[in-house]
Amino acid sequence: MHSNEYFMKLALQQAQQAYEHDEVPVGAVIVMQNQVIAKGYNQTELLHDVTAHAEIIALTAAFQFLNAKYLPDATLFVTIEPCLMCAGALFWSKIGHIVFGATDPKHGYSSQCKHRPFHPKTTLMSGVLADDSAQLMKHFFKSKRKNTTNL
Amino acid sequence: MHSNEYFMKLALQQAQQAYEHDEVPVGAVIVMQNQVIAKGYNQTELLHDVTAHAEIIALTAAFQFLNAKYLPDATLFVTIEPCLMCAGALFWSKIGHIVFGATDPKHGYSSQCKHRPFHPKTTLMSGVLADDSAQLMKHFFKSKRKNTTNL
DSSP states (O other): OOOHHHHHHHHHHHHHHHHHTTSOOOEEEEEETTEEEEEEEOOHHHHTOTTOOHHHHHHHHHHHHHTOSOOTTOEEEEEEOOBHHHHHHHHHHTOSEEEEEEOOTTTBGGGTBSSOOSOTTOEEEEOTTHHHHHHHHHHHHHHHHHHHHHO | OOOHHHHHHHHHHHHHHHHHTTSOOOEEEEEETTEEEEEEEOOHHHHTOTTOOHHHHHHHHHHHHHTOSOOTTOEEEEEEOOBHHHHHHHHHHTOSEEEEEEOOTTTBGGGTBSSOOSOTTOEEEEOTTHHHHHHHHHHHHHHHHHHHHTO
């Protein structure tokens, strides 16, 4: 069995892909029976579509792969705390487990929801390789600000 | 200028399409300058994808149509109060106006969010043709229960 850190590293690789495409660097993988069945990275700029978050792309890929709309036996690894939209999508998916890296005090679901928004059976873990995720985000926004200043 | 009721009737036609395809009957249209630029109805069963709510489908269609990821000059008409996922998507879209029909005490965003989750500039109206939306939902779930009982 691979560790949570192993799969979070794969999610971080997805986030790195986003970074290299000048997208806010968030990445996700979905795992079942110790295997990655779906992955995604943020593509809101490329697709001109604010719904194209890493989690949504990975979820839709997982639904297609399994030909099923519920994922009770799957685990989502995502580098950053899901936003309200992604938390809502995860609720509907009835996903078995959610593992995320860094918290997102500004847009994370936990600062906005009255109660835990996931399906009652969904388990939740946070803080896995959180520093790596947070660093990637920090570098991204720092380079963005630098570019803006140079304009 | 067409009225809110006029566009909500178009959203209800979308919801009716969902009903006829045995999907939870929710429909949406997105309007700019008095014209429909995008529409959608719930297709979660057909696509095996719980993210395929009417609002998400309509938003993605609008982004493609405009080749833009923000919709400050657009209005979304949706038959039912958006869920957490759709409210989050609407936040990110910076949509100008949201008009919805019936409230959804079980899954609507308002029962789950600490604060109004939309962009500060987004205006909100509810209750437009609410009875029609609610009736359509009621009929749908009644017929579902009947079918289940007959199994």
